[in-house]
Amino acid sequence: MKELLVMNHITMDFHVKKQLFSSLIIRAVDDVSLKLEGGESIGIVGESGSGKTTLGRLALRLLKPTGGDLLFRGQDITRASEANLKVFRRQAQGIFQDPFASIDPFMNVHQILEEPLLIHRVGSQDVRRELISQALKEVKLTPVNDFLPRYTHTLSGGQRQRVAVGRALILRPDFILADEPVSMIDASSRAEILYLFKELQEKHGISFLYVTHDIATAGYFCRQMAVMYLGKIVEFGRTSSLIRKPHHPYTQALIRAVPSPDPSNRTHERLVISGESPSPIKPPPGCRFHPRCPNFIVGKCDVKLPQMVAVGEDHSTACYLYP
Ligand SMILES: Nc1ncnc2c1ncn2[C@@H]1O[C@H](COP(=O)(O)OP(=O)(O)OP(=O)(O)O)[C@@H](O)[C@H]1O
Ligand code: SF4
Ligand SMILES: [Mg+2]
Structure with a gap:
């Protein structure tokens, strides 16, 4: 399938003022390369602060990367002006936690x-009314006329998120970034929204970047997954392969930390990752995970950054345990 969105060695540094004449650099995303094909879904998973949201905002070009290139449908949009991003702004949409x-x-x-139809000057009033009605039907907010006059504070969390999905869909995008779209809603609505994403993806062939700290929901929805740690992708692969056989000790720990759906296993102690994620202001030398890694090799893991190596078909990881 054809590549829709390509990130080549993308880096994002934030300069944060410390005192009057000094500033700190936070490298939120560090040399990330990713390819999203048409109709594909990639989950971006990792702990808080790993750089997932920043990567998503870069993919939507809400941020300009400080390094690397961003291509959409083969066109370099890394530093394109807003005037030149008009078509992209229609084809790429975001759905966020709130x-x-x-x-x-x-x-x-x-x-x-x-609103998005007006911004992009789509259709007459009648055409817009028809498109709005179609979008509400697609996200299953019916009868449509009951929902049209309602304010968002009168809707449940699940219904609000359906309106957000409808708004993202209305311009018929090719790409949707969904950043923690179900983390603020109850479990049954969560499952329904994920099911809706799957349905819409199959029907319209929309490509998704699905950003979450929850590897289980990403596993349900995404065909591929990228695991991020401190701004870098440490493992990438097909979800089936990555979940069944995680290679990186960090991915292994994330998967072990997922609660078991089997009630008889709930009493077993769940392994959680020890220690805090270090600060991106001064990341540890060598492998960034080494201060928390149970397999840490002294004199190797703390010296040089491991590069991504293939560990299976369409599956790679950055860890010295794999030659
Ligand atoms: N605008 C900004 N200015 C300065 N630092 C920022 C900015 N945005 C993000 N950061 C920093 O970049 C790092 C990555 O943040 P990001 O929000 O991308 O992480 P995340 O993986 O989405 O975390 P969470 O799961 O909590 O949403 C963090 O250390 C964060 O403090
Ligand atoms: S490179 Fe070393 S420290 Fe990093 S995850 Fe692999 S074994 Fe652990
Ligand atoms: Mg985030």
Whole structure:
């Protein structure tokens, strides 16, 4: 399948003012390369602060990378101006944890869905009304006329997220970044939204980058997965292979930390990753995971950064345990 979004050695440094004349550099994303094909879904998983949201914002070009290149449909958009990003802004949409944080609370569902159509000058009033109605049906907010006049504070968490999905869909995008889209809603709505994503992806062939700290939901929805640690991808592979046979000690620990659905296993002690994730201001030398790694090889892991190596078909990891 054709590559839709390509990230080549992308780096993102944030300069944070420390005192009047000095600043600190936070390398939130460090030399990340990723290819998302048409109709594909990649899960970006990792602990808090690993750089997932920053990577997602870079993919949507809401941030300009400080290093590397970003290509969409073969076109270099790394440093493109907003005027030159017009088509991209239509084809690439985002769904976030709190979908209406930046939306006027006095807008009703009709206005929320109509806004992107107005921004991109799509259709007459009648055409827009029809597109809004279609989008609400697709996200299963029916009867449509009951939902159109409602304000978001009158909706449940699951319904609010459905409106956000409808708003993302209305411009018929090729690519959706979903950043923790189900982490604030109850378990049954969570399953329904994930099911809806799958359905929409199959129906419209939309490509997804699905950002989450929850490897289990990413495992359900994504065909491929990238595991991030302190700004770097440490393991990448097909979900089936990565979950069944995780290679990197960090991925292994993330998978062991997932609660078992079998109630008889709930009493077993779950292994969690010991220690805090180090600061990206001063990352540890060598393998960034070495201060927390149970397999740490002295004089090797703490000296040089391991590179990604193939450990299976479409499966690679950056760890010295694999030659
Ligand atoms: N605008 C910013 N200015 C300075 N530092 C930032 C900025 N945005 C992110 N960071 C830092 O970059 C690092 C990665 O942050 P990011 O939000 O991408 O992580 P995350 O994996 O999404 O975490 P979480 O799971 O908590 O959402 C963190 O150390 C964060 O403090
Ligand atoms: S390179 Fe070394 S420290 Fe890093 S994950 Fe592998 S064994 Fe652990
Ligand atoms: Mg985040």
